[in-house]
Amino acid sequence: MQHIVEALKDKYLYQDKVIDSTKSILEFQIFISDQVTNDFNTLFQSLPVDRSYYAFGVPGSFYDRLFPSRSIHFLHSSCAINWFSKLPKELLDEKSPTWNKGRIHYVGASNVEIVNAYVAQFEKDMEMFFNARAEEIVPGGMMVLVTPFSGYVCLLGFFGSSFMDMVNEEKLDESLVDSFNLPLYYPSPQDMTKVVEKNGLFSIQRMELINIKSNLVDEADAKTLMMSIRSSIEGVIINHFESKLAEEACARTIIKSEEISEWMKVNYEKPSILFVALKRK
């Protein structure tokens, strides 16, 4: 946050050549938003005491309105819009080609309809996201979105394999695995361009895939990687499976770290993120 504040302050003070007398009244108001179930207590206690901005917590879903009209000048979302507002219901129809048998995600799914259902939900969600933000962001205001693109994404399947191992050992009914799908979509630049243009309320100022340096990937440190992925997906897994089964599947996946590490050495995929800077028209 401090970096964003400093960058905005520089832009305001130098590029816009603001007269000296107004420098002293430059104030920043930062709103940190997350789902209502987020741990805001820990967030608030971790804010620097000598911060140079006013800080606020905002509980709620960003697929809905969070702020009054035309009240936001700059918005940043990091690794969040890849989470769906809800799972597409087609994925729950056992009779449909979108029934994701034996898998928990669209990556590696055998059927293109499954991928299409994910894409369609991403497009619906982004339309809601853009419409809400378009009301809140001032004309000319900026929105910078960052989402994971490649790297850790393909590792998600190992959690699915652990659940299927448990099915094969008759510890778990397969329909419970088939009916579970991670509500995560990783948009490509093409996906992002399409939803921005369809919505029409923002213009793309810059978009790029950025390779990120990861010692964990370079060193094929699968154990640390899988533990990190587990921490982000464990909540939705526990919500679907009972927590004992979820715990077992996660523990089994971590145990497979050496095997995953070997797999990574062969199937190395440079991790990258999609960066997009949008401007409210």
Add this chain to the structure above:
Amino acid sequence: MQHIVEALKDKYLYQDKVIDSTKSILEFQIFISDQVTNDFNTLFQSLPVDRSYYAFGVPGSFYDRLFPSRSIHFLHSSCAINWFSKLPKELLDEKSPTWNKGRIHYVGASNVEIVNAYVAQFEKDMEMFFNARAEEIVPGGMMVLVTPFSGYVCLLGFFGSSFMDMVNEEKLDESLVDSFNLPLYYPSPQDMTKVVEKNGLFSIQRMELINIKSNLVDEADAKTLMMSIRSSIEGVIINHFESKLAEEACARTIIKSEEISEWMKVNYEKPSILFVALKRK
């Protein structure tokens, strides 16, 4: 909060005779502030889902700045400004007449210097409070403050008596009790008038002592009353005494409920609050 929003909406829509076309764009932004150690998670989860306002949490002390300049139109503080920013340090000087021997509060203190130290701290704190709010509230903006005035105040002494009982039983060193003072001051209308006028940035629109109906007091239900007081002061007690001693003193006070109930029947003091509505000049 809903009541405040409704009252402001009514005022805006009817008294100010706003034209119809603007009615639909009336939006309310509510900031709920408390110390950073407050449980904001529970607060956020208890907000109504279908609320008609945007809600934000604001961690920090209200004796410091919390909001950007001229960003607040209406401020309400209920039973909060009676808590000091810190305890006056004179109360910690064993050689001074402000050493509050055998007591934990100014109410019932034997020495007027002790009361004066509390009053002086209240005045310093309110000056900080008014100066911070005067920057944040728009000219003409309102501030409604409510503080307890009488009723439960005199019951605080029973917690002090329990600590002194423990001193007499040699379970506790008396200096630990003497050096503890509840950081709470209950201003009178005269106290409040003095600090508002000294500060000079707000005008008093209305001030009154309001008797509040309390079945607990009417029925001399000392047990429930003492448990309620315990919940509000236990934090500062634990911070000073070790938690086992604090726990014992509180439990002993609750056990005395029957005795306190009898005392209440004789010394009945109608509970009242100080209500003050201030306007930013």
